[in-house]
Amino acid sequence: MTATTTTPAPERRAEPTSRVREWLGSGILRDRAVLLLALIIVLLVAMSILDALGLTSGTFNSDYLASTLIAYVPLALLALAELFVITSGRGGIDLSVGSMVSLTGIVFAMLYQQAGLPLLVAIVLAVLFGALLGAINGVLTAYLGYPALITTLATFYAYRSIALVVSEQRPISGPEISEFYNAAKAVELPVIGGSLPLVPLGVFTFLIPVAIVAWFVLNRTTYGRKLYAIGTNDTAAQWAGIDTRRTRMMAYVTAGAISGLVGVYTVAQFASARPDAGTSGSGMALPAITIAVLGGVAITGGIGKLSGILLAALLIVWLNASILLVVPGNEGAQAQLLALGIVLLGASLLSNATIRRRQAGAPRRLAVPATAPGAPK
């Protein structure tokens, strides 16, 4: 153990003036929500200027921004799923969310369209099915000791394969599902709707309820406290009497249930259940993890806030929408990749640099990946 051989850290005695300077230098960047909010405002201002100068290919206004929220719902929800899993620590990550979205979408369409179950029953069963898929991840990771990356890589392949085989690689659609399309499309709110842009209904039916429940669970329940505890220090949490395995497993179950809900949402969004809804292209898992990290979730566990997730997803969705206006067509779609990559790299390098500057007085330490044995928790 290295701790016994190194001398204890010298007492940190920062001068008050340098403390203030440090706080000014890093304070605004320290809170991820403030940074993201600032970036969103910069984006909106810049786009408004470009729009006023006539440099955009379409009008940039609140209606346009509101209409892009249809893509915001699945992105924010899956990033929220990653929040639970990554925060649970010990290298927690879920690569299988996209596959779970595909598979629960197919199961939902089968229950609703082909078995003719009532809508609400079908939704509940689909979400429960998603939770079951998440429970498989959870049992393997929390109880059997598989590294999360391995578990969810395996189930990514397995669930995707099942979704494609069960559906015979054909999308499921029909009159009931076409009707269900209304659940995601834009609506005018009653009473105050006239003065507001048209917001997709999915924001109210899917995102806001889940966000409220998630906020409550993370901040106002013992489960939330336990989740942050096991992510911060698994051993300490165990000694504090927390059932770490059960707590960690529930994080994966939650991620599965949320993925199930996103599966239902994608069926509504596309008016059909596509067997590759969550896995086509680079899939849904990678953007979800990217947004979670951008939102300030520490990949080492124990740190992560709902506000960061919601703002990071909003930033990415509006950034993508803005890019499409400035760089039209295929080139714009490609530029979105670049923007996502640059924002992720910039945010993670920047936040790491701020943390390091704060620790400047402490002995120099290398960042050890949390998954490494003996890594500082």
Add this chain to the structure above:
Amino acid sequence: MTTATEARAPQAVSMRRILPPIVTGQEVVLLVVLAVLWVLLGIFTPAFLTPGSIGPLLVQVAPIALIGVGMTFVIITAGIDVSVAGMIMVSAVVTARVLVSYDVPAIVAVALAIVIGAALGALNGILIAYGRVHPIIITFGTANVFTWLGLRVFDSSTVNGIPSTLEFFGRGAAGSTLGVPHSFAIAVLAVAVAWWFLRYAKSGRNLYAIGGNQNAARLAGIKVQPRLVWVYLITGALAGLAACMIIATGTSTLDQSVGSGKELQVIAAVVIGGTSILGGRGSVVGTLLGAILVQTVVSGVTQLGWPTQLGFLFVGIFILIAVGTDIIRERARRARA
């Protein structure tokens, strides 16, 4: 905690204890599983155990095993690289464009692809080693940037009319000697060199130390950061070489899906091969066997006439079984110690 008696132990003894055994348990298990699978497939599909079927299988294994060598290094250092697909895409599309536009000899094309891959890999390595951000985050970020770069070079279309300059790596008669595909032979050679490097070269063994405990490795005098840069650079270079193989085995047209999904296939091969995702333990021979196993399962399912997509269900199950047996053996090892 090193006690005085252990410190006085002869160098040879302690070295033997640190070095992994020549053949690990995981490799034996994989060999047995592969043998069983090949016999079963030979019984149920008579066409499987013929040169006409094994040859193409090995050609498809080659790029995965080749990149797997680099990925094994990366994972031994407790890292990961999910930008492999992006590196393949950039190397492949630039090389293909050069092949179409200028009549360059094969050696120049291969060198170009390797240099491009190495440059992208070095970028990963520098950001990871000196930015000190978790490798998965950096490589998620660079994966997006690389994919953008590749798509820009594609310019919203396919690359058509690629000449057969790289047929040395291909499926055809020019691509094999005495029935052994050249690409597979190169992959085996790379595995052999890497096996020697990890076992007998000082800088190779340093990788295990870095993966075991980065702080301890640094305190023991290992230059952690340059080592990490090299590891990612090599992975990139191998991805570039693999891109040449992928161009050669394809048609004369290269489309935008090139490389897609390869990162997960490579990681699957590495972990099935017994390399611990937690770092500090792993072997390249296992990675080669893992790559062959994955391709056997995928090809076997097709040859049995089952839905192609079912193959990946078995890949997932094999990942769980392979890592599961490894976890059980590791627990037994720890209980003995």
